[in-house]
Amino acid sequence: MFGNEFTEDSRAMVFSMDLMLSLILITVILGVSADAMDIASSKMEDYVYGNSLERITLSGADMLVKTPGSPENWEELNDLGGITPGLADVDSTNMKIHSNIISIPKINRLTGSYDKLMAGRVIPTYCKSTLAIYPVDTSLEPIYVKNISGNYSSTEVMVENRTVLCNYLNTSIILFINAVDRSRLSEQKQLGEECPHFGVNGNPEHLEVDYRNQKSGWVCYHFRITQEMLNSTDFYVMTDPICVEDPAAVWMMDRPENRTENIQFFRNTPIRVNDIIRESMGNNSTAVLWLHVYSSGNPDKAFNTYLAGFPKGTSYEKVNVQYLNPQPCYFVFKVWF
Known part of the structure; x- marks a missing residue:
């Protein structure tokens, strides 16, 4: 009689141990799966974030470098309402757009009202950006259209670096x-x-x-x-x-x-x-x-x-035939959320 009871207790204990081990295994599997899903979700978010930021940066750079803006003479206007900025130079004689040749008067106008002209017009309002133009000729000073000193608050910054031409001295x-x-x-x-x-x-x-x-x-x-x-x-x-x-x-x-x-x-x-x-x-x-x-x-x-x-x-040292033609420059555009 006692033998049967002991046997039944042993079986119950074995069942309980099996159940406990199964529950532990299931818990571990669920934990690992949750971690994997979190990692996959994080990677997906990073991909979407990076891909979206890249599109915004490329689109903004194209708008600035390849178009003269709307209207084409926006840099001459006092009222900035309804303006879409662009930096491409326009030949005043035939009104031909010079893509990838940027205008120094347009650059100067954008420098004076950068945040107002960029937010919601070139990049979304929730984005931040900087823009600098570095002449290949190191005797010329860089132009910091928009500069932020110190570290960026964002962990990811998209940078678009292009070589353009610029009539740097507005000759x-x-x-x-x-x-x-x-x-x-x-x-x-x-x-x-x-x-x-x-x-x-x-x-x-x-x-x-x-x-x-x-x-x-x-x-x-x-x-x-x-x-x-x-x-x-x-x-x-x-x-x-x-x-x-x-x-x-x-x-x-x-x-x-x-x-x-x-x-x-x-x-x-x-x-x-x-x-x-x-x-x-x-x-x-x-x-x-x-x-x-x-x-x-x-x-x-x-x-x-x-x-x-x-x-x-203009400094006499810069009065040079070299500067009568557009100078090669590096156009560096940085964007982050």
């Missing part, structure tokens, strides 16, 4: 006299625009230089100038190469209503001509002036000539 080429290509001079003659010194008093003055036959002469182009331009811009006569080897080379500047014979020698450095322009203009708010360049006709000593504009107050 302008008023005239370019190509020593070889004379197509523009021919266009002027077809329009009946001849140098005011040509044929004065029956004298064949300012005959055109002929490099093909090595005959000396002049190249003369006209340009329009305003008092507003003169007040905001420093104008320079520059050459490429900067050292003019032609000993006969000279230049002069005047206007048809006020001709002069005051020739100037090239100095192998940029020559500031604001005073000459101002004297030629007199009291006129706008005027058409002419730049005349004389050379010997020796093709081995030919040189190109620029009349270039630099923003008023």
